[in-house]
Amino acid sequence: MSALLVTAAPTVRDTRLRIVTPEVYRTFLTSRSTGADGPSFLQLPSWAKVKDGWQHQLVGWDGESGEPAGVALVLLRPFPGTRKFFAYLPEGPVADWSAPDLDGWLTPLLRHLRTAGAFAVRIGPTPAFRRWDAATLKAGTGPGRKLADVLASEVDPLGTAVAERLRARGWRRCGGDSEDGADAQPRFVYQVPLAGRTTDDLWNGLNQEWRRNVRKARKSGVETVVGSAADLPEFYRLLRITEERDGFRLGRSLAYYQRQYEVLNAEHPGRMKLYLARHEGEILAAHTMITVGGRVWYQTGASADHRREVRPSNALQWRMMLDAHAHGAAVYDMRGIPSTLDPGDRAHGLLRWKLGTGGQAVETLGEWETPLNGTTNHALYRAFQAYLARR
Template sequence: MSIHLRRITPDEHLGFIREVSAPGSTFPTTVSFLQTPAWAKVKPEWTSESLGWFEGTELIGVGLVLYRLLPHVSRLGLRSSLAYLPEGPVLDWTRPDVPELLTALAKHARERGAFGLRIGPTLPHQSWGPETIKTAIADPAITRLSQATADHTDHAATRLANQLRSLGWKAPKDGEGFQAGQPKFNFQLPLTVVDEESGERRQKTPDELLKGMNQLWRRNIKKADKSGVEVTRGTRDDLAAFHTAYLETAARDGFTGRPLSYFQTMWDALTDEDPDRMRVYLARHEGELVAATTWVGVGRHCWYSYGASTNAKREVRGSNAIQWQMIQDSLAAGGEVYDLRGITEGVAEDDPEIGLIQFKVGTGGQAVSYVGEWDLPLIWPVHRAFTLYMERRAGKKPTA
């Protein structure tokens, strides 16, 4: 049966996402919140459209495409956009007709006048468990996680990467870090396990998750509890308190923070689509804010999206307490994965980001590399100019 691609309504788009991300679904790909129709409202500087792939009359995949007319391209006198599907499209990447699906997408983007197309399939390629990561960090001969033998490699993801190359797609040079867009390497805590008695997959219990954490994490969670740290869910009004702590974190860690209006727009867009799509958490000690985070959930997948901690009272371990609350609440929401989002793959002792992976590995989770983001040039001279521009920008500190 022939495949065709056309624009769809936000309701059709959201309906498909709800179906394939629901508990019990066997859809093999993570459905990212960056591919929900609501995300277009979070990025008003981009134009957007929802696309659907159909096999006959059956909707088999969707994608949120963001288009942006980039300033450096405009200065060349060309009215051409980058077509970008962050952590998308939402397709079953194990299908044998993936090349046909991608060819249809490229044809559509070219007809829209795009000079280039970028996708980011959320198909896990490799994963490294906590013991493997700790061994890699301790080995001076290993400076990047990809140099350590992965605990698991998904052959469907390897096949997809080979298909992309054969179709002319290229992986951005900085795809392993943050500069290319969405990070290729992420840290995830599985919330499910195969039951030894029944052989069926079930959610882990809070006790099982605690036992999977390292001793430092368990001790810090207990310390926060004994110190009287209280974690609560906030409302939109509490984004201001979160943002104050977030800017304090930005100043301490040396990145440029986003304005409060960004988080308010994100809240309004996501919660309008689903009242429980986004949450804000606040950890307080004796009434004083010590940590704050934002959480996003789409079906079986939950994300820790932004985090902040104050410089004061770090000894009460508010950051551990707030993470533990979000993990437990992700279980209650039916989550199967708690995603701590991006990491860089550097594991050398002097790597500037080593503290981030060390903090996250304490949860007992795993580092996961997706297939990564891939570019398809549609207008070669313009795409080359864009690539050179991005390479010049690569040395700049990204906004967290």
């Protein structure tokens, strides 16, 4: 680990950064899209079209050969009443985080954003920090307990090194070191490894309750199918029911999901799919799935309040996991989980449900921010933080 905790090399090559075309950007992403460490769907060029109210840029760092050595989708949010922007790179940049000369590509990025009128920037470093397997978390469950109270099954030295390097350069982790930080994207996610496993391995990885529920859905006649854009209104209706039942609000409109489905699939057919679970002709559950190379994400799930005993959501997840495996994906990412291990906490139910798949809870590095140099920029950054706190 100590070998990775190094400062920048004595001579840092200030890599040239430039605006790149969507074609150049996509070509680079394709070269990085095999395996479990490929780029996030939040760094796709098409994602900029999903985010209403944001401007964007596609940037790339030139490598020694002149081809991009890294790329980033930069979302720019105007600050009301000014010509300044908040810059956001969700789960990005897509770059070599193991490179010792971190300044070689961070410095030109900050310089470019300052010139573009950004007063602050938020990034989402992609290395993982800690991992816990399902058995470890099940054993560690108890009143008042959180993930941080349980010794991790694995600590990623690269994630530790990147966090140290960012802190040394004045970057601030959003929400500090609190497990319930102010990240826009989930700091804790749940992943099921698929690479090198057979479908029998996946089935045996499910706990007894999951296997029983999948069998029950099958015996009850639950049918799982891939839907279309025409089914999005029904998905959204079920989502509103789910939000009300489970006490959360995503704050997204039907138009948001329709736009997401349209632009992601226009970029790559089949990139976003809507899975439906039907029972006796009625849609009881609907889940969305996104695929980028070797990574597959279960993004959003919705289900009805009635006939839950036929277990439509378990049936859907098993179908989606099998499809991801057949696609050749290295990992099935079930996205965000709460940090609580307290069975009495309402939020723990989501973690418990995902634990049943036998995967791993993963703590990412979270999101990091820094104001850009200048008194005005620092003042705007403080005002922006106050605005986010009010929200």
